């Protein structure tokens with residue numbers, strides 16, 4: 032007999048891997064719910080149906096959603112992501128919120144009407160629930176796109192018995208993106224002027240979607256304990272530090288895991304040679320293939336890798352500042368990324384200037400990302416701030432040694448080998464300065480070039496680490512328990 036489900040959870044995210052991804056949010060939304068399903072929760076996912084999503088799906092329902100003076104139609108479609116064990120009873124429904132006008136376009140974000148698009152998404156998610164007969168115990172919202180759900184439950188639906196007992200957890204994946212829109216948003220979301228005050232969603236004259244989550248969620252979490260503390264300070268708080276400090280009793284940090292089946296050097300079909308902690312010398316063959324793919328000379332030389340959104344957050348200006356000096360050294364550097372046009376241009380120019388040392392691919396390419404994780408020796412993440420960071424965790428999984436700035440989740444997951452010989456799993460520096468970055472790269476190269484035994488031990492240690500979801504999924508279960516208690520109280 033099937034065990035009784037523990038909790039009914041709706042997990043809401045603007046990106047879910049493998050359906051749509053621009054960064055780490057998609058990885059989390061694609062893997063955490065599966066771990067929670069394996070714990071016998073009835074967890075389901077809701078996301079927008081973007082044009083690029085072509086997975087086979089079934090029609091579930093359609094209904095009108097009031098958007099101010101207009102009405103838009105929402106069509107809900109469903110697909111199931113099979114649980115990795117193949118156990119059908121653990122397969123997990125994904126509901127796609129479909130509307131031609133808002134979502135049938137090239138791209139996920141960055142449109143002038145993003146406010147309207149995600150206001151529609153939030154309203155539609157809530158309107159969908161009674162129509163599909165799913166009354167969750169918890170709605171788990173993620174980042175600004177979903178903030179209004181927490182507000183609507185409190186301001187619009189609180190007297191409706193279908194909704195009144197639903198608790199909310201709101202997870203911040205990146206506080207920098209808050210979703211600021213004009214006051215008119217009140218009308219679209221069908222709430223009154225009384226919520227447009229500094230204690231609620233008003234933020235320097237705008238409607239702040241992130242704030243709508245932070246004010247109204249029962250429990251707030253973010254993706255590392257360090258970032259949970261950092262965002263209560265002026266340096267990292269993005270002007271919401273006061274609110275977060277006020278709610279500190281409800282703010283928790285849970286470090287992200289990764290899906291150890293999807294990211295597995297022993298079985299990953301996207302890399303050239305599979306390997307394990309026992310056969311890690313085969314990493315070198317992946318390096319040569321990567322060099323060929325990036326049009327670099329195929330040589331046994333330390334390869335530095337970087338896979339990232341190209342934005343100011345990622346500390347890329349430090350790399351640009353040291354580039355000329357860095358390339359005096361016998362190294363290669365491969366970069367995969369897309370984002371700010373300035374950075375795209377600067378790195379393309381570096382490729383032209385150093386064709387034997389720098390490999391650049393501007394764009395989003397999931398396969399190449401894996402080949403960089405597998406084929407590089409050192410993975411660079413000199414971030415200015417980093418809520419959790421997955422790049423360093425994925426690179427550890429592939430035996431590629433992270434070199435990071437000690438901030439947020441990077442500080443929590445990476446211990447410098449120079450500081451702790453027993454437990455060190457990478458290299459890190461604290462001052463956000465080009466000089467510190469270069470000194471740290473030199474420390475890593477010194478070991479790579481002069482002490483191969485120590486380097487190989489470091490690689491083996493990296494390959495043996497466990498950043499799978501199990502521990503963190505348990506912590507989310509605790510947060511759900513807290514949210515339920517809070518609602519009951």
Ligand code: ADP
Nearest residue numbers: 054055339340368394395396397400420421422
């Ligand atoms: P963020 O969420 O800030 O973008 P993370 O380190 O948490 O940063 O997660 C980034 C995720 O996106 C990783 O899985 C990384 O491999 C992937 N990624 C980033 N840029 C690209 C790209 N251009 N092509 C393929 N994958 C990418």
